[in-house]
Amino acid sequence: MQFAKRLGLNHQHGLNQATGLIQRSKLTTAILSALIGVSFSGIANASVYEDRFAEIRDEIYAPENGYLSADGGPYHSVETFIIEAPDHGHESTSEAYSYILWLEAVHGKITGDWEPLIKAWDLIEEQIIPTSEMQPTADKYANGKATYVPEGPLPSSYPLPLTNGAAVGEDPISAGLASTYGTWDVYGMHWLLDMDNVYQYGNLGDGTSTPSYINTFQRGEQESVWETVPHPSWEDFSWGGEYGFLDLFVAESQAPAKQWRYTNAPDADARAVQVMYWALQWMKERGQDPEVVAPGLMAKAAKMGDYLRLAMFDKYFKKIGSQDEQGSAGQGYDSAHYLMSWYYSWGGPIDTSANWAWRIGSSHIHFAYQNPMAAYALSQIAELQPKAPNSVQDWDTGLERSLEFFQWTQSAEGAFSGGATNSWNGKYDTYPADRANNTFYGMAYDENPVYEDPGSGTWFGWQTWGVERVAEYYFITGEKRAKDILDKWVAWVLNATPEKGLPVLDFSDNDVKLAATLAFSGIPEKWDPANPKANNDLHVEVIDHGQDVGVAHNLAKTLMYYAAAEEKHQGDVHQGAKDAAQMILDRFWANHRTDKGVSAPETRGDYPERINEPVFFPAGWTGKNAVGADLNADTTFSSMRPFYDSSDPGYQELQNAMAEGRDPTYTYHRYWAQVDVATANALYSELFPEADCADGCAPTAKDIAVKTSVGTPASITLEGNDSNGTIEAYSYTQPANGTVSGNGKQVTYTPQSGFVGVDSFTYTVSDDEQLSSAPATVTISVEDLNSNVPPEACFTATPSSAMVGDIINFEASCSSDANDDTLTYSWAFGDDSNGSGASIKHSYTMAGTYDAMLTVNDGKGGVDSTNVTITIEEPAGNLPPEACFSATPSSANIGDAISFKASCSSDADNDTLSYSWAFGDNSKGTGASAQHSYTQAGRYNAVLTVDDGQGGVDTASKTITIADAPVSSASCKYEVQNHWNAGFVAKVTITNNGNEVIDGWDVSWNYADGSEMSNGWNANFSGSNPYSASSLNWNSKIQPGQSVTFGLQGNKAVFNGPAPVATVTGAVCN
Known part of the structure; x- marks a missing residue:
């Protein structure tokens, strides 16, 4: 069955999947205050773009603007009457919760305050990850697996039968997750929450608690939001029909059990990891220890990434390329596509005495869900590497596979189309003849994965969401493949005269319009990783334009990361991408600023067409939902939702428009869109520190240093810059030991007679808007060429407090000489040891306090000395060992013997070491050397643990690559x-x-x-x-x-x- 989909109607957003919560402790005012954090008013020199970030963030947290629920969670939108993936504005999604992290990570970057980011993750754990109470029989999954249910194309195709005879493969990772984390509970976000309990389902059947976990999409690729039946995630038959809502979706031969079930949207969880990568880097840039300023936060992100691997597998763990409904049960990793599929889902009975539970992956994959950034973080960054067996290798493979998937889905023009499926028609049918050979690792091309009403590949927003991650990855790594993908895509985005259809961007009328709906034709070539072919028969056309605020600013982020990456890795900024990004930011800010954010009007022609659309219920099926609406063959979208009435301004606008024969118009404030507005502006300032700005920007003046000799005037060129105009005037003060003369930027400094030393004056510049810069300083060194100025000694010792035997780095590069004489460096470390050179390392053999002294000599009689106090302590006890090993060979075939040797391990105390091995396939070993062979192909993380018996332990790891033994059978x-x-x-x-x-x-x-x-x-x-x-x-x-x-x-x-x-x-x- 299908568990989630996005809706991408013209002029609206596809929406990610979100979450919910039982009635846990509500967020307090203190936590909300922590989320709001420090004011930006105290931040010096914040650019106009950072100021915009601060404005939007303040407006998001302003209670009167209505972005947050009473529990502190983000609404999908401020406005309640909005129908897209959520069918009510005061629902929320895991997407929105992942965007809280974006907002607070950037806030931390700017301010150095990470408490709001910590509280944002607390909010996720409190409100959107199901508690143990909400998944009470998760541990029963150890005894079984899901039962196969085919998918149908239409809501009227349902319910569909449980099919016990159809093969379901083995889940190769859940046991490892349970062993690693000590629980069978899943640590992932559910996709959809009813924040205000509008549907009155509550949680655990109580009908009252908030946020409430609900679900909607369940009935085939043609089920639009207008045809869904919202229902509780905790199904105890309190509402609906005789068996709640279960028998709308699945036909069983006996009465169904009361049960719980949740669905994860991998796109959102991957975004959470992506954001944590940036937060980690920004903490380090500030010289902050992540475990001090945000203890345990990176481990939580890594844990979420560990469970996110459930999305890497076929829905029923069938072999990739199956085309076999009854057979092809997967074993080990032969059901792994390694991509971020549309969902993973899990559930079980409410009755704790029952002995079953289930988990499924997804067979359907959209290019836009792929996140190379998350895969990179989880496979390459130590602080974010997950702990479960094979997890790092899985994400390493996933990184490679995701980039390949972008290559495979890229059209001739540069846009990306749809994705792939391992289950044609949702029931593992044989692939159509025109697609049977043009596969991606055995999976068939699908231009609209998961849903067709409207087609999932048609929304332009998917382009920006997906490609932004590739642009960030290129910015970080400079990888050529990522550059090639982006070069083609950016060229398509910036092409003002496409051969067919509309351009992606239209900057006419001093505004911004961008692609809304796309149409694709053709299919990609068969994927050959050794020899990728261009998709010359896969084409895209822009059908119409819109002004989607969130998509526009996400596009700006994508373009700015690409432009900055080009400057970083190729030497020159991509000016076209940078300018387009800036124009999007400035024009939306100038033209579409509202009292609570940035928003452009949207005309919704689908509302009057579909508001009274019938919702399918099987013949004879009757029931009531929790708000008292009758559910039967006569039910419509609106009759099922009596809370939409004339008291809702959005619903009243629809009624007025229908009475007047026009389409209704709305100015929506979606949470995720406002965060994209805020973060896009802040990151533009980060990536382009000298960024141009809009009107009203003060010019800048540059500090200058010059030299002259006694009695000799110095000609000085003052330097000013104005990002949005011209410099018109220069003003300067007089120095203490000389005079300055001249007009404009060319001035002359004349020292007083006989003066030797350092003099200075300040200057400002003014622009054509009569705005003045902050003062800049001109420093003049007046030298007596016949007399020597002694040097100034300066050095750092890192660390200045250490243990006996620790290496301390002594660095004297901060020493200087006014005459630019060549200096020599002599060190006395205070322990009767000496050294020479501008940088040197030293360790102390005894505890104590030492005065380390540096003496610098300019060779002309000039000498200077300085000292730093070094504190050395005895180690608290034992010195730990250092683990080290070799694996020969590190790449082999199934069954080959691999020799593991730990003889390079060492211990400073010469303690006797013990050795234990974890080979990454749930096999163990002991001893300084071991041999092991693997029974399945894959990449394994072999770990050596060395123990000195005194409490000292160290580990080392290596990746072992195992290939299938060459066979042809x-x-x-x-x-x-x-x-x-x-x-x-x-x-x-x-x-x-x-x-x-x-x-x-x-x-x-x-x-x-x-x-x-x-x-x-x-x-x-x-x-x-x-x-x-x-x-x-x-x-x-x-x-x-x-x-x-x-x-x-x-x-x-x-x-x-x-x-x-x-x-x-x-x-x-x-």
């Missing part, structure tokens, strides 16, 4: 499908079990009882008992893990006898 299976008194029908399935393509096949069989074959299909047939079948042109190639099938009909040797059984043989049958 297949299994050949003969199955009777039907038989009657005189005849039978059978099929033969040839499955490629190797890792090489089978090109051409020929098999044979015979009937020992004398039965005869009469005809067959899907093969060339020859012979007569034994019979032979060989491949046709279209089914001659069998990809690894895939199968071909041919069928036949025959006559029994014995009337009314059993159907004959045959053994199939051939070169490919092993």
Whole structure:
């Protein structure tokens, strides 16, 4: 069944999936105050773009503006009447909660105050990650797995049957997660919350608590938001029909059990990790220790990323490329696509004595959910690496796979189209002929994954959400593949004259309009990672424009990261991308500023068309929801939601518009959009510190240093800059030991007779708006070329407090000499040890206080000395060991023996060490050396733990890459499908079990009882008992893990006898 989808109507947002909570302790005023944090009024020199960030953040937290619920969580929008992915503005999504983190991470970057970020994560844990009480039988998943339910295309296709006979594969990671974290509870956000309990479902069946966990989308790719049936995540049959809402979705042969179930939107959880990466870097840039300013926060993000791997697997853990509803159960990682799919979901019975629970991944993958930033953080950044077995390797593979997926879905023009599915039609049907060969690691191209009303690939916002992460990744790494992807996409975005359709951006009328709806044609090439092909037959066209505030500012962020990355890695800023980003920021701010944010009017033609649309209920099904609305064959979208009435200004606008024969217009303030406005402005200031600004920006003056000799005037050029105009005047003060003369920027300093030393004066510049700069200082060194000025000694010792044996870095680069003489450096460390050089390392062998002294000599008689006090303490006790090992070879095939040796490990105290090994596949070992072989292909994190027996422990790890052993084999299976008194029908399935393509096949069989074959299909047939079948042109190639099938009909040797059984043989049958 489908658990979540986005709606991307023209002039509106697709929306991510969110969350909810039981009635836990409400956020207090103190926590809200912490979220608001410090005022920006005390921050010096904040740019106009940082000021905009502060304004929007203040408005988000202003109670009168209505962005937050009484519990402190973010509403989807300030306005209540809004229908897109949420069907009410005071619902919320995990997307919105991930955007709280964006807001507070940038706030921390600017102010150095990380308390609001900590509280934002507390809010997520309190309100959107289900508690143990809300998933009471999660541990029963250890005893079972999900039961297969096919998907249908329409709401009227439902309910669909539980199918016990269909194969469901093994989940290879949940046991490891449970072992690592000591619980079977899932640490992930549910996608949708009813913040004000508008539907009155509450939590745990209480009908009152907030925020309330609810769900909507469940019934096929054609189910739009207008056709959903909102229902509680805790299904105890209190509302709905006899069995609550369960029998609207799933048909069972017996009465269904009361149960709980939640759905995660991987896009949101991945964004949370992405933001934590930036927060970590910004803490370090400020010289702050993350474990001091935000203790445990990075570990929580890593844990969320650990569970996020559930989205990397097929829905029912079937093999990738399955096309087999009944079979193809996955084992190990052969159900892993390693991408961020549309959801993962989990549930179980409310009755704790019941012995079952379930988890599923998703077979449907959208390019825009891919997050190379999250994958990079979880695989490459030590503080964010998860702990469960294989997790780091999984994310390392996921990073590679996500970038490949962007390459595979990129059109000839540069835009990205849709994605892929491992379950055609939601029931593992055979791929259509025109897509059977153009696959991505065995998965079929789908231009509109998950939903078709409207098509999920048509909303332009997906482009910016997805590509922003690639742009950030390029900014960080400079990777050429990311640059190539972005070069093409940015060229499409900035192209003002496309061959077909509208341009992406329109800056006419001193405003900004941008693409709203896209249309794609064609399909991508088959993905070959060794030789990627351009998708010359996949094309995009912009159909119409809109002014989506959130998408526009997300586009600006994407362009600015790309422009800055070009400057960082290629040497020159991409001026077109930078200018477009700035124009988006400035024009939206100038034209669409409201009293509570930034918003542009939206015309909603879909509202009058669909507000009274019927909602499908099966014949004879009746019930009531918690607000008392009747649910039956006569139910409509509006009748199901009686809270929409004339008291709601948005609903009244719709009624007025319908009465006047026009489309209603709204000015919405979506939470996520306002955060994108705020953060885009702040990050522009970060990426381009000398950023141009709008009107009213003061000019700047530059500090200058010059030298002259005794009695000699110095010519000085004053330097001013104005980002939005011209410099018109220069004003200066007089120095204490000389005079300044001249007009404009060219002045002359004349020292007093006989003066030797340092003199200075200040100056300001004024621009064409009569605005003046802050004073800048001109420093003049007047030297007596016939006399020497002694040097000034200066040094740092890092650290200045240490333990016996610790290395201390002594650095004298801050020493100076007014004459620019070459200096020599002599050190006396206070322990009768000496040294020389501008930088040197030293360690002390005894505890105590030492005066380390530096003496600098300019070689002309000038000498200066300075000292720093160094404090050395005895270690608290034992010195820990250092773990080190080799793995030979580190890349091997399944079954190969790998030698692990820890002889390079050491211990400063010469303690006897013990060694323990975790090979990454749940296997263990001990001893200074060990041998191990792996039984499955993959990347494994082998960890050595060294213990000195005195409380000192250290670990080291290496990645081991295991490939399938080279094989080329297949299994050949003969199955009777039907038989009657005189005849039978059978099929033969040839499955490629190797890792090489089978090109051409020929098999044979015979009937020992004398039965005869009469005809067959899907093969060339020859012979007569034994019979032979060989491949046709279209089914001659069998990809690894895939199968071909041919069928036949025959006559029994014995009337009314059993159907004959045959053994199939051939070169490919092993």
